Amino acid sequence: MKAHVTAHARYVVAEIDNRLYGSFLEHLGRAVYTGIYEPDHPTADQNGMRRDVIDLVRELDTPICRYPGGNFVSAYNWEDGIGPKEERPTRLDLAWHTSESNQVGIHEFADWAKSTNIEMMLAVNLGSRGLDAARNFVEYVNHPGGSYWSDLRKKNGRADPWDVRLWCLGNEMDGPWQVGHKSAAEYGHLANETAKALRAFDDKLELIVCGSSHSDMATYPQWEATVLDSTYDQVDYISLHMYFENYEKNAAEYLALPKKLDRYIGTVGGVIDYIKAKRRAKNDVKISFDEWNVWYHQRKNDAKRVKEWGWPHAPALLEDIYNFEDVLQVGCILNTFIRRSDLVRIACIAQLVNVIAPIMTVPGGPAWRQTIYYPFQLASRHGRGTALHLDIDCPAYDADIAAGVEYLDIAGVHDSDTGTLNFFAVNRNGSEPMEIEISIEGFGAAKSVAHTLIKHDDLEATNTENNPENVKPAKAKGAKLSGGKLSVSVPAHSYSMISV
Ligand code: AHR
Known part of the structure; x- marks a missing residue:
């Protein structure tokens, strides 16, 4: 997807x-x-x-x-x-x-x-x-x-x-x-x-x-x-x-x-x-x-x-x-x-x-x-910082509560003090990973990209007193920047923060 x-x-x-x-x-x-x-x-x-x-x-x-x-x-x-x-x-x-x-x-x-x-x-x-x-x-x-x-x-x-x-x-x-x-x-x-x-x-x-x-x-x-x-x-x-x-x-x-x-x-x-x-x-x-x-x-x-x-x-x-x-x-x-x-x-x-x-x-x-x-x-x-109005084009599904629920839920924030752009992305799709391409326009040349991922294969996984770190963020590899475009692959049912 x-x-x-x-x-x-x-x-x-x-x-x-x-x-x-x-x-x-x-x-x-x-x-x-x-x-x-x-x-x-x-x-x-x-x-x-x-x-x-x-x-x-x-x-x-x-x-x-x-x-x-x-x-x-x-x-x-x-x-x-x-x-x-x-x-x-x-x-x-x-x-x-x-x-x-x-x-x-x-x-x-x-x-x-x-x-x-x-x-x-x-x-x-x-x-x-x-x-x-x-x-x-x-x-x-x-x-x-x-x-x-x-x-x-x-x-x-x-x-x-x-x-x-x-x-x-x-x-x-x-x-x-x-x-x-x-x-x-x-x-x-x-x-x-x-x-x-x-x-x-x-x-x-x-x-x-x-x-x-x-x-x-x-x-x-x-x-x-x-x-x-x-x-x-x-x-x-x-x-x-x-x-x-x-x-x-x-x-x-x-x-x-x-x-x-x-x-x-x-x-x-x-x-x-x-x-x-x-x-x-x-x-x-x-x-x-x-x-x-x-x-x-x-x-x-x-x-x-x-x-x-x-x-x-x-x-x-x-x-x-x-x-x-x-x-x-x-x-x-x-x-x-x-x-x-x-x-x-x-x-x-x-x-x-x-x-x-x-x-x-x-x-x-x-x-x-x-x-x-x-x-x-x-x-x-x-x-x-500044919340961005993102233009999003991605497949959607119909739910009881609303039609046209995008599989990708994403928000973007620009911190003008540090020049960092952070995207918070949820893949609502439980069966397919998602290839996300983000065109970054008007912010000046981005130099590096970092991907923080929260993923677990079991939706019911919890953190407990005896297993307190079962679900937690980890650094992910593979996000790329090229010619003002950021591409990142996020797993099915996952939460990501992508920073450039
Ligand atoms: O947060 C629990 C309760 O939820 C609060 O006391 C009340 O304001 C709400 O109904």
Whole structure:
């Protein structure tokens, strides 16, 4: 099978916002406790944070992390997580039917974020609480001093404000499962009033309003229209979420799902344009795709377990073990975000550690990289710069979700600082390799080519505690450059990064 691609220096989508490679950490399962925080662990630092996990997070190079939820945030009292640890209350977490010890709160998370080179992206509770708790939290986090909440932060050991720029106005407020779920009109009103109050404190904050939890919600896309009509002047981003499933074990259908993601982004882009025109607005609202990942390996099992248990503290929950097929899916999802980076400015893989995550830990034991760690790392490290609008000519197949799904899923990014062009390519075809020819135009003469390949003969291959490097990238040979043309052969069902 052959594919022809043209990359031209003048055909660009956008300058990518590095926050496209963001992540997410919720007080859920073992994400926080025995994930990032385990004071008794042999690698624990002075704050009780696992240094082995910090190292893996740093290598992933994710610039922002959304915290503390997720569904958890909709019944969370942020004040429970401040002050002396021994005085912090244990609360029942209604979202996941667990107990929350509050041993990690904003101070601990902020210290951890600093040690991982991550900028915090915080969510406020607009489910069980509202404007007042939100504005107090922002004052605690961002005000230098001389007020009740900022002085309390100082008393609790942090002199300087953290100056967090990105704030999520609640989480998945369209979902009936959400504590304090609201109609679009109710939520739009509350989000707008909360945004106004936060802007009265600091009009440079970047505010994110909740869009739909996924594009199959009955209220989608009217939810976006109603909520944006109420909040358009006050917000910078609308948040979208999507999780990918392959219960049928049908690789062709599964790998076609990013077409649905692309449609979702396009539709919400259209709703944004409509509301902008309707309101005669001058400002732009963009998309924060702040929850995305594969989530199905343990999902049904977990749904049953949550109903059966009492209120355990930090039980194993949502611990999907990813396979090689998921590498291809994560590659296609990230490629979709790169191709749509004019609209999608922020995106967060959900989540980061133990809970539907690229990084797994054993309590008291090792940490390791799941299969999906690698396509995320390659894109996060090398997919920064200008997203290119590629012209692609290749055979396609018809799937249930969309007709004309190209066998080659490819995105290109030009880093003008280093002059490097990186192409991220997934061969969706499981039975044939693909000869890819890329015409490189207007970038100046390329001198060398490198091909990094992730391939395994078994789609179900996983990385586990005892076999942590079963699926990982390797250098591949054979890519050639000649007369402005790059040719490379990629195996059936494979992920590649080709750099020139
Ligand atoms: O990431 C897991 C959960 O998925 C989050 O808590 C929620 O926002 C979404 O439904």
